[in-house]
Amino acid sequence: MTRGARSDEGAEGARQRASARGAADRVAVPPEPHETEPAESTMRWFPPRSEGANVLGIETSCDETAAAVVGNGTDVLSSVVSSQVDLHARFGGVVPEIASRAHVDLIGPVVADALGEAGVELPELTAVAACHGPGLAGALLVGVSAAKALALVADLPYVGVNHLEAHCYAAWLEEPDLTPPLAVLVASGGHTLVVVMEDHGKYRVVGQTVDDAAGEAFDKVARHLGLGYPGGPLIDALARDGEPDAIAFPRAMPGEPDFSFSGLKTAVVQHIRKHPDGNVADVAASFQAAVVDQLVDKLVRAADEAGASTLVLGGGVAANSRLRARVEEVAAATGRRAFLPPRDLCTDNAAMIAAAAWWRLQADGPTPLDAGVAPSLSL
Ligand code: KG4
Numbered sequence: 001m002t003r004g005a006r007s008d009e010g011a012e013g014a015r016q017r018a019s020a021r022g023a024a025d026r027v028a029v030p031p032e033p034h035e036t037e038p039a040e041s042t043m044r045w046f047p048p049r050s051e052g053a054n055v056l057g058i059e060t061s062c063d064e065t066a067a068a069v070v071g072n073g074t075d076v077l078s079s080v081v082s083s084q085v086d087l088h089a090r091f092g093g094v095v096p097e098i099a100s101r102a103h104v105d106l107i108g109p110v111v112a113d114a115l116g117e118a119g120v121e122l123p124e125l126t127a128v129a130a131c132h133g134p135g136l137a138g139a140l141l142v143g144v145s146a147a148k149a150l151a152l153v154a155d156l157p158y159v160g161v162n163h164l165e166a167h168c169y170a171a172w173l174e175e176p177d178l179t180p181p182l183a184v185l186v187a188s189g190g191h192t193l194v195v196v197m198e199d200h201g202k203y204r205v206v207g208q209t210v211d212d213a214a215g216e217a218f219d220k221v222a223r224h225l226g227l228g229y230p231g232g233p234l235i236d237a238l239a240r241d242g243e244p245d246a247i248a249f250p251r252a253m254p255g256e257p258d259f260s261f262s263g264l265k266t267a268v269v270q271h272i273r274k275h276p277d278g279n280v281a282d283v284a285a286s287f288q289a290a291v292v293d294q295l296v297d298k299l300v301r302a303a304d305e306a307g308a309s310t311l312v313l314g315g316g317v318a319a320n321s322r323l324r325a326r327v328e329e330v331a332a333a334t335g336r337r338a339f340l341p342p343r344d345l346c347t348d349n350a351a352m353i354a355a356a357a358w359w360r361l362q363a364d365g366p367t368p369l370d371a372g373v374a375p376s377l378s379l
């Protein structure tokens with residue numbers, strides 16, 4: 001099983017590895033045609049928890065090209081992530097056109113690798129799923145088109161998956177026995193929201209950002225500190241040498257369910273201008289503490305309101321070490337359980353897409369092949 005292991009390789013490397021294994025051939029060979037007509041019941045498509053109910057998931061909503069095979073919604077048989085971070089770093093953020101082109105180059109080898117590592121042939125799959133939104137339109141189109149083509153060629157159901165729902169499902173990959181209700185914080189580069197998950201597929205968005213996403217705030221502040229992109233991991237590392245109480249940055253919207261980070265970002269930028277020779281680690285630590293306080297407050301508020309005894313994290317910012325430590329602390333202090341998926345399942349990956357697809361398929365059946373992408377999809 002490979003999780004996130006492809007983060008520093010280019011299209012050529014992935015292509016070579018895939019063809020060396022002959023995995024590309026596996027993707028291209030069509031299966032024997034089915035002799036039966038498609039049944040009306042969606043359950044025909046999806047046997048209940050049985051061995052071999054393997055879903056191929058594809059994720060291309062932003063700057064990661066990812067594919068994974070997951071059994072029964074919880075068992076990760078393979079998870080391949082090829083990050084384009086190096087392509088976008090010099091621009092200080094993701095450039096949509098560059099992302100789409102890189103996805104086109106990488107999608108074949110990454111899918112071939114995921115099937116190869118899982119030891120599963122395309123016709124043996126139960127379904128093919130792709131993230132269909134929210135995300136960058138051109139980038140989403142690459143994954144969705146690939147998934148539909150594979151589904152069509154192998155006569156499998158296609159499932160379009162909501163990226164935000166998938167972040168919630170990352171938790172099930174490590175803890176198959178999680179039981180709702182859960183209070184879930186999804187914090188990434190494009191979204192920040194707290195969701196009460198009352199049951200599978202049943203969500204209530206309790207609060208969300210009114211301006212920047214938390215990850216976006218990390219990325220912008222990192223740029224002002226001259227640290228590079230993506231900013232979250234860099235600030236996280238730098239903050240270890242700083243004092244979280246050194247500078248009293250604002251915590252926005254206290255007592256309210258929603259988040260706001262743009263005032264905090266402005267306060268940090270003004271502080272840097274006023275104190276050009278100040279301690280950068282203190283700025284990083286104090287900024288991080290302000291973001292984390294806001295995230296944790298709203299998560300606990302939602303759990304209180306919903307009577308949820310489990311706190312769950314998802315999205316790239318959930319990899320933040322202070323956030324993880326604070327959520328553990330607060331869960332222990334309030335008699336709750338904290339569930340923090342490993343960092344590589346918090347950041348964008350395709351295993352979470354396949355996991356969410358497994359539940360979606362049982363609830364709704366396949367997604368029609370003429371369904372498009374939904375760049376502004378909400379939960
Ligand atoms: O979920 P994700 O991989 O992609 C999106 O859907 O956006 O999240 C990426 C975001 C970036 O803004 C990145 O700076 C942030 O997650 N991030 C972090 C950390 N690792 C990634 N933020 C804070 N601390 C981290 N350790």
Ligand code: ZN
Nearest residue numbers: 188315316348
């Ligand atoms: Zn994400």
